[in-house]
Amino acid sequence: MERKISFVEGKFYHIYNRGVDKRIIFSNKHDYDRFTLLLHVLNTSENLKIRDLLRGKNFNELFKIKRDDPIVAIGAYCLMPNHFHLLLTPLVEGGLSKFMLKLETAYSMYFNIKNKRNGALFQGAFKSQYLDTDEYLKYIYSYIHLNPAKLKDKNWRKYGPKNFDSLREFILNYEYSSVGEYKKNSAIVTAPSNFPEYIKEYKTEKEYLKTMVDDWLNYETEEITQGNPV
Structure with missing residues (x-):
């Protein structure tokens, strides 16, 4: 319906x-x-x-x-x-x-x-x-791409990654998310031009993942989350 x-x-x-x-x-x-x-x-x-x-x-x-x-x-x-x-x-x-x-x-x-x-x-x-602030948009962008991390390390958010490099490789090579389109700068399903430039800016794969983790942690720390995503 x-x-x-x-x-x-x-x-x-x-x-x-x-x-x-x-x-x-x-x-x-x-x-x-x-x-x-x-x-x-x-x-x-x-x-x-x-x-x-x-x-x-x-x-x-x-x-x-x-x-x-x-x-x-x-x-x-x-x-x-x-x-x-x-x-x-x-x-x-x-x-x-x-x-x-x-x-x-x-x-x-x-x-x-x-x-x-x-x-x-x-x-x-x-x-x-509804993502009504830049901080919330960054958080959800990060949250979506970090979601597969729990398949590799289910307690990474609570205790931190067991192996950051291994987790980074898993996330950046996860086949069923849009992270690959951003990594390769090849928009097929996604349309990045319709979104703020800051959600796709990064220099290296290592920096990209760190930025996503930082955005997620900063938002959680500020306790301004709205709702509980799946």
Whole structure:
């Protein structure tokens, strides 16, 4: 069901959702790739038939499809086994809600057909947080890209990383987030030009991760967090 909330063009939002009953929603590489592809091809005002779109094209070709009329700009994304995070800004009126409706519907249909199941895949309507300050935007950008760290070291936030270099390599090479697009300066799913310059400025990979960790720690220390992300 499409939620009855107004999202303002040019403002920034953290969008997230998890599987119903915290179930796994990405069980293999094909699932992750499918959702990532949907992030790209569904970002349009056109009403596409995914089955027709996929026919006769390989995975890499689909990412070359031009989107002349995107309805949102994606600043960051991260897919985890049972949930996902997106940093979005709507480009047209109603764009964010329309995009999320198309995204969750298309992926749910794919997942249910593949796994021969019925019913809701996600835990209700997607959740949203309005990022009303630069500090909050930096925090969420960092939070999204640091999310995979808990797969490598589940207590890193509480006790600090066991091995910072190893954790850095894991995060910067995590296949199912937008960190690779920033690392390679190659925007495919993301649209960095629609977001403040400061969220993507770094000189080295080591500095990039340290900056993200610092932004996350500084925001937590100041105790100005709004809400509790997944």
